[in-house]
Amino acid sequence: MIGILLAKLKSFIRNPWTFLIFTFMSMFFAFIFGGTSVEKAYVPIHAVNENIKDSFIGQQLKEQEGFHFSWMTEGDLREKIETGKAEIGVVLQENDYSIIVGVNSFNTDLVQQIISGIYQEKIEREQILLAFEQGASDESNILTEMDQAMEKPIFKIESASFRGEGAFVYDNSLHRIFGFSLFFVIYTIAYNVLPILIEKREGIWDRMILSPLKKSEMYIANLLYSFITGYLQVLVIFLMFRYVVGVDFHDRFFETLLLLIPYVFSIVALTMLITAIVKNVRQFNAVLPIIAVSMAMIGGAYWPIEIVESKLLLILAKFNPLTYGMEVLNGVAVYSYPLEELLFPISVLVLMGVTMIGLGIHLMERRHI
Amino acid sequence: MIELVDLTKKFKQIYAVKNLSMFIERGEIVGLLGPNGAGKSTAISILSSLVEPSGGDVRFENKSILKHPAPFRKVVGMVPQNIALYSDLTAEENLLFFGRIYRLRGKELERKVDEVLEQIGLTDRRRDVVKKFSGGMQRRLNIGVAMLHDPELLIMDEPTVGIDPQSRNYILETVKRLNEERKMTVLYTSHYMEEVEFLCDRIYIMDKGNLIASGTKDEIKQILSSEKTISITMERLNEEFLDSLKENPLVNRVTIGEKEVTILVPRDINIFSEIIKLAESTGIELNSVDNKTPTLEDVFLHLTGRALRD
Ligand SMILES: Nc1ncnc2c1ncn2[C@@H]1O[C@H](COP(=O)(O)OP(=O)(O)O)[C@@H](O)[C@H]1O
Ligand SMILES: [Mg+2]
Numbered sequence: 090m091i092g093i094l095l096a097k098l099k100s101f102i103r104n105p106w107t108f109l110i111f112t113f114m115s116m117f118f119a120f121i122f123g124g125t126s127v128e129k130a131y132v133p134i135h136a137v138n139e140n141i142k143d144s145f146i147g148q149q150l151k152e153q154e155g156f157h158f159s160w161m162t163e164g165d166l167r168e169k170i171e172t173g174k175a176e177i178g179v180v181l182q183e184n185d186y187s188i189i190v191g192v193n194s195f196n197t198d199l200v201q202q203i204i205s206g207i208y209q210e211k212i213e214r215e216q217i218l219l220a221f222e223q224g225a226s227d228e229s230n231i232l233t234e235m236d237q238a239m240e241k242p243i244f245k246i247e248s249a250s251f252r253g254e255g256a257f258v259y260d261n262s263l264h265r266i267f268g269f270s271l272f273f274v275i276y277t278i279a280y281n282v283l284p285i286l287i288e289k290r291e292g293i294w295d296r297m298i299l300s301p302l303k304k305s306e307m308y309i310a311n312l313l314y315s316f317i318t319g320y321l322q323v324l325v326i327f328l329m330f331r332y333v334v335g336v337d338f339h340d341r342f343f344e345t346l347l348l349l350i351p352y353v354f355s356i357v358a359l360t361m362l363i364t365a366i367v368k369n370v371r372q373f374n375a376v377l378p379i380i381a382v383s384m385a386m387i388g389g390a391y392w393p394i395e396i397v398e399s400k401l402l403l404i405l406a407k408f409n410p411l412t413y414g415m416e417v418l419n420g421v422a423v424y425s426y427p428l429e430e431l432l433f434p435i436s437v438l439v440l441m442g443v444t445m446i447g448l449g450i451h452l453m454e455r456r457h458i
Numbered sequence: 459m460i461e462l463v464d465l466t467k468k469f470k471q472i473y474a475v476k477n478l479s480m481f482i483e484r485g486e487i488v489g490l491l492g493p494n495g496a497g498k499s500t501a502i503s504i505l506s507s508l509v510e511p512s513g514g515d516v517r518f519e520n521k522s523i524l525k526h527p528a529p530f531r532k533v534v535g536m537v538p539q540n541i542a543l544y545s546d547l548t549a550e551e552n553l554l555f556f557g558r559i560y561r562l563r564g565k566e567l568e569r570k571v572d573e574v575l576e577q578i579g580l581t582d583r584r585r586d587v588v589k590k591f592s593g594g595m596q597r598r599l600n601i602g603v604a605m606l607h608d609p610e611l612l613i614m615d616e617p618t619v620g621i622d623p624q625s626r627n628y629i630l631e632t633v634k635r636l637n638e639e640r641k642m643t644v645l646y647t648s649h650y651m652e653e654v655e656f657l658c659d660r661i662y663i664m665d666k667g668n669l670i671a672s673g674t675k676d677e678i679k680q681i682l683s684s685e686k687t688i689s690i691t692m693e694r695l696n697e698e699f700l701d702s703l704k705e706n707p708l709v710n711r712v713t714i715g716e717k718e719v720t721i722l723v724p725r726d727i728n729i730f731s732e733i734i735k736l737a738e739s740t741g742i743e744l745n746s747v748d749n750k751t752p753t754l755e756d757v758f759l760h761l762t763g764r765a766l767r768d
Contacts, residue, residue: 092558100546103587292538295508296603299531300559 090302093310101318107280112322115273116329119266130196130261131174133166134158136181145214146181149207156200179204184212263338266330267418268390270323271352271411275381277322278353279360281315283373285453286364308450312357319353338422345422348431351438352414358445359410365452388412413438459484459611459643460505460530465514467500474500476667478514482611487637487644489658491651491754493764496664498647499539502615505645506536535609539616541596542603543588549575549599550584553606560607570606577636578602579628594625601629605636611643612636618653630656651754663758670761679752682760683725685710687750690719690733692742699740706732713759720750722760 101108134150136142142160150158158179161169169175170191177197178189186204190197288294297307327346330336338345363380367373385391387402388411397403406412413434420426420434460482467475475497482488492498503509505516507527516523518530543552553571562570575581578598588596601617614633618626630653636642648654654661661678663671671678695717703721704712708729710722723729730747737744750756759765 092555096544096547096551096555099551100544103546288542291540292536292542293544295503295506295536295538296542296556297559298508299506299534299536300556300607301561302559 090306090310093307094314097310097314108277108318108322111273111277112325115269115322115326118273119262119269119326119330120334122265122269130156130176132156132158132196132200133161133169133175133178134181135161135163135166135178138183141181141183145211146207149210150204153203156196156203184208262330262336263423264393264419266326266336267415267422268385270326271388271414271418272381272385272390274319274323274353275356275360275384275411276377278315278319278356279363279373279377279381281318282311282357282360282364283370285311285361286367286373287370289453290369304454312361312446315360316353316357319356320349323349323353339425341422341425344428345418348417348421348435349414351435351442352410352417355410355414355438355442355445358442358449361449362445362452363449365449384409384411389415410438410441413441459519461517462501462505463515463517465501465504465516466512467497467504467509468512473497473667475504475511478664478667478669480662480669480672482643482645484610484643485637485641486660487633487646487658489654489661490645490647490664491649491654491661491758492664493649493758495666496649497667498649498664499615501664502536502613502645502647506534506613507531508536532607533610535604535607535612537601537604537612537614537617539619541588541600543596543599545589546587548585548587549580549591549602552588552599552603556603557606562606574602574605577605577632592622592625594621594628597621597625598629598632601632609642611645613645613647615647616649617646618648618650626653633657651758655754661754663754663761665758665762671757675754678754678757681757682752685722685760686725687752687756688721688723688729688733689746689748689750690721691717691745691748692719692737693717693745694743695719696740696742699736699742702736702740706736708732711759711763713765717745722756 136147141147163180166175166178166180167189170178170189173191176190176192177200178191179200180187180189181204186208188197188201188204285294294307298304324346327338327342327349331338331342359380360377363376364373367376387397387406388394388409389397389406390411394406394412394415397406416434417431417438420431462478462480465475465478466473478497478501480488480490490498490501500509504511507516507523507530510524521529523530544555547555550571553574554567557567557570572581575584578601580595580598580602583591583595588599591599597617601614604612604614612633617633618629621629633644633646634657637644644657646654646657655675658675660674661672662669663678671681695714700712700714700719703709703719708723708727710724713720733747734744736742755765
């Protein structure tokens with residue numbers, strides 16, 4: 090088994106081009122499409138009253154990770170939007186705000202959510218202070234006041250123009266990196282599983298079968314090798330973006346790398362199944378891009394799955410390992426979910442993987458290509 | 459040593475091999491001859507325990523290998539029809555790899571690799587990547603890999619297709635030498651009858667899954683004992699001449715080449731004068747009329763009505 094791995098490694102060193110090309114492509118696309126927001130998204134902001142800038146609201150805005158709020162006059166702000174230099178702008182009043190939308194994007198929802206959140210918090214704090222001033226010094230009173238304040242926000246959030254429940258965190262640069270990595274790694278893995286088909290047809294497998302080598306060793310070595318190259322590719326891409334480009338993985342870089350494993354495993358399994366079903370390399374080459382691209386589209390590698398509305402696509406997405414791969418990676422790095430919250434997609438990936446590998450090997454053994 | 463008993467392999471509708479029985483004794487070179495699609499590779503795959511037959515049995519030292527292939531696999535070396543090598547690795551690396559899967563290690567492995575490289579004449583190309591080899595060199599290495607574990611029985615599936623005559627001779631000589639010097643038993647598959655005639659003690663001829671003839675070279679040629687082959691060469695052919703040959707009741711079969719016509723006629727007939735007369739009357743300028751010694755090709759032609767290579 091070690092022998093097979095070494096032989097493959099040597100071939101890889103002599104012929105690393107597939108690997109390099111797909112690694113480069115993932116980085117290139119992630120960089121091009123995610124490139125503009127490798128920095129924080131730019132949002133011009135104006136306050137009718139200078140005090141707001143230094144108040145609680147101003148401080149909260151400064152702490153926002155995904156956005157860079159830039160203070161300016163209302164005139165400048167409108168100009169930025171009209172000339173397309175910014176997608177949206179925010180105008181703050183003492184107890185209210187308005188968002189000026191130039192281009193409606195994922196960011197609109199997000200900014201709206203952030204700012205209304207800040208205002209709500211501000212009002213809660215004021216309510217509490219007020220309660221103190223009015224002499225309601227016992228604890229239960231303060232709590233009641235606070236509860237009331239929470240239930241009845243002073244202002245209503247205007248959400249008519251927005252997707253009701255659709256406010257979600259969207260970190261463009263991470264999303265692109267994840268999306269393109271998970272997409273292109275399908276090719277790298279597939280082209281490392283494919284040699285099983287070629288080696289079977291040419292007779293290398295027959296040679297191994299006649300030798301004292303065990304069948305299980307042959308499969309494990311081949312699949313392990315595909316896994317390692319696939320994982321290595323994503324590792325290189327993530328390292329590159331983390332340390333060279335400087336993308337923020339929200340302090341969960343290690344966890345991201347760890348939770349990549351189930352996805353890579355499931356793709357090894359998927360390509361094994363494809364390899365077992367196709368009749369020859371030509372069919373494989375024809376089928377692979379169709380599967381990979383539709384998986385990427387349905388699974389939300391190119392755009393967030395949250396914007397997909399078609400029922401059919403959403404159902405299909407449930408059978409797509411890439412959906413769960415994105416869910417896990419976004420969950421860990423963007424939403425900072427604890428591991429327990431990700432157990433479901435992880436289990437699905439592992440289950441899909443085990444099933445597809447089992448089926449793939451079974452078909453391959455039965456067919457005797 | 460090994461025996462195929464009534465072997466049958468069916469792929470969906472077609473029989474790739476049908477009721478095939480054959481045997482190989484220790485020390486023999488046995489030829490398996492047949493055109494493309496005859497079922498040779500299928501028969502060999504079953505024989506070497508790689509494919510399960512639909513019916514029949516394969517017996518090694520009188521024990522079926524279908525359920526317990528291990529003892530047989532130890533002594534068999536298989537040269538597949540395709541080049542089954544890692545093309546990105548060098549000749550030496552390939553040999554080392556396949557040696558290791560046969561549990562050869564260290565000094566023993568090195569010695570064996572050197573020995574095989576010597577046998578297949580690739581010692582000075584050992585560090586070259588297989589991809590860069592000529593077809594003949596790849597074929598030689600393909601054979602070399604099968605000899606690493608000193609097999610008692612070497613099964614070769616068309617080991618010379620598509621290579622230059624020099625490499626081909628080299629391979630044929632090597633096989634002969636292995637057989638003479640090491641008493642290696644060989645099953646040699648080919649659709650070139652010259653190779654089989656040159657190498658083999660006994661021959662099996664297959665066509666469309668069926669065994670159509672078997673025995674020593676002489677025994678097989680005896681099949682033609684009632685007929686003889688006459689080759690007629692001429693400057694230019696014409697239809698009239700051919701038609702009259704075909705209509706002649708003495709002529710059993712007419713095969714047409716460019717400037718040559720081969721006919722099969724009963725052995726005890728003298729047809730020379732008749733041919734010359736025919737030629738004169740149809741305006742053919744004859745170059746020669748020869749009585750040919752029969753070849754396996756002729757046997758195949760006789761049995762199937764088709765040429766071995768089409
Ligand atoms: N795996 C297979 N599935 C279906 N048909 C096959 C398969 N292998 C061989 N055949 C058919 O069996 C016949 C014999 O093939 P083969 O043994 O390769 O002949 P040969 O080696 O003499 O050229 C051919 O008609 C071929 O198409
Ligand atoms: Mg064949």
